[in-house]
Amino acid sequence: MSFIAAALKPRSVLIATDFSEASNTALRHALAIARFYESKFCFAHVVSSLGLTLAGPSAIAACEEAASREAAELKESLIRTGALAGIQHKFIVRRGELWPELREIIHQEDIDLIVIGTHGRHGISKLFFGSVAEQIFLQANCPVLIFGPNSQARPWVGASSGPRIFLFATDLGPVSDHILPHAVAVANHFGAKLEFLSVIPAVPPTQRRGIDGGLPRLEDDTRLTALRAMSELANRTALDLRPEFHVEFESKKQVSESIVETAERLRADLIIMGQGCSTYTGLKARLGSALVYDVACQASSPVLIVSCPSEQANIRSRVTEMTNSPLSEADLIRIHALGVQW
Numbered sequence: 001m002s003f004i005a006a007a008l009k010p011r012s013v014l015i016a017t018d019f020s021e022a023s024n025t026a027l028r029h030a031l032a033i034a035r036f037y038e039s040k041f042c043f044a045h046v047v048s049s050l051g052l053t054l055a056g057p058s059a060i061a062a063c064e065e066a067a068s069r070e071a072a073e074l075k076e077s078l079i080r081t082g083a084l085a086g087i088q089h090k091f092i093v094r095r096g097e098l099w100p101e102l103r104e105i106i107h108q109e110d111i112d113l114i115v116i117g118t119h120g121r122h123g124i125s126k127l128f129f130g131s132v133a134e135q136i137f138l139q140a141n142c143p144v145l146i147f148g149p150n151s152q153a154r155p156w157v158g159a160s161s162g163p164r165i166f167l168f169a170t171d172l173g174p175v176s177d178h179i180l181p182h183a184v185a186v187a188n189h190f191g192a193k194l195e196f197l198s199v200i201p202a203v204p205p206t207q208r209r210g211i212d213g214g215l216p217r218l219e220d221d222t223r224l225t226a227l228r229a230m231s232e233l234a235n236r237t238a239l240d241l242r243p244e245f246h247v248e249f250e251s252k253k254q255v256s257e258s259i260v261e262t263a264e265r266l267r268a269d270l271i272i273m274g275q276g277c278s279t280y281t282g283l284k285a286r287l288g289s290a291l292v293y294d295v296a297c298q299a300s301s302p303v304l305i306v307s308c309p310s311e312q313a314n315i316r317s318r319v320t321e322m323t324n325s326p327l328s329e330a331d332l333i334r335i336h337a338l339g340v341q342w
Helices: 002-008 021-037 057-081 098-108 123-129 132-139 175-190 214-235 255-266 289-298 309-322 329-337
Strands: 012-016 040-048 089-096 113-117 144-147 165-169 193-200 244-249 270-275 303-307
Touching: 012 021, 012 098, 021 040, 021 113, 021 144, 040 057, 040 098, 057 089, 089 098, 098 132, 113 132, 132 144, 132 289, 132 303, 144 289, 165 175, 165 255, 175 193, 175 270, 175 303, 193 214, 193 255, 214 244, 244 255, 255 270, 255 289, 270 289, 289 303
Parallel strands: 012 040, 012 113, 040 089, 113 144, 165 193, 165 270, 193 244, 270 303
Antiparallel strands: 144 303
């Protein structure tokens, strides 16, 4: 219940930033959330310790000094414009490994909602720079709200021009028993209509043989089964508004594409997904970090990520080796400006 309470009314909000445009978008939303809930606002930037190896101690120290200066200038600007008026706030710049430093900040500041922006990198760019967003939402114990490069400019809290729509993406497996109560609580809190979406795996050719009506009949039966399963899930909850149910087939498009297109068609204000807790056969990879990251990169809606505590220890053990992350793009720019060669 404390987890749900934190998702509904965070007492403290952390924006993890690299001073990029993607982080600036997330910053505007984080401030709106902090103001709406009267939450403590914490701004954090970690200068990657990997620079000690790549650029040398003097360069990384200068980079930390430059980051501190940028944070101070940003704070002054936000105070001057009134963006921080009435909001308890704290600006933190540290040097070290990304996740250990952030984890310590989260613990010290009692953070119960993390807001991050992502550049939406893929391919070689993502391999080189790393995905800071993935590192954070893979290991955080609290909800993570992520804004991709296509996220809407307007805050998702506060005044709304119409009824809110929240999209809950489910694999219809055991994960739903953990994630759904949080999705329902958040939807009821905001008076939003919760819409369910399940993306069904492609039907193997061996299962199509010998069925009257062929693939269309099999898809119809599969769709009805999924709709009934989602209806049964919804019936076990106390949703204030009647939900709707949607089924897509993976054979026609990728899972992330189906989630994003459904969210766009419904004009969803928020997408709610689980992370690291799917045990439904064949779908674990699809509901892994790659899927969450792809949805966040493509969607115009922010994505609220809820992790399963039972899986977090395993996830952390696999990701801890990644926390000595590459320099952020902002750090690389600062090092270049300092005239350091590496």
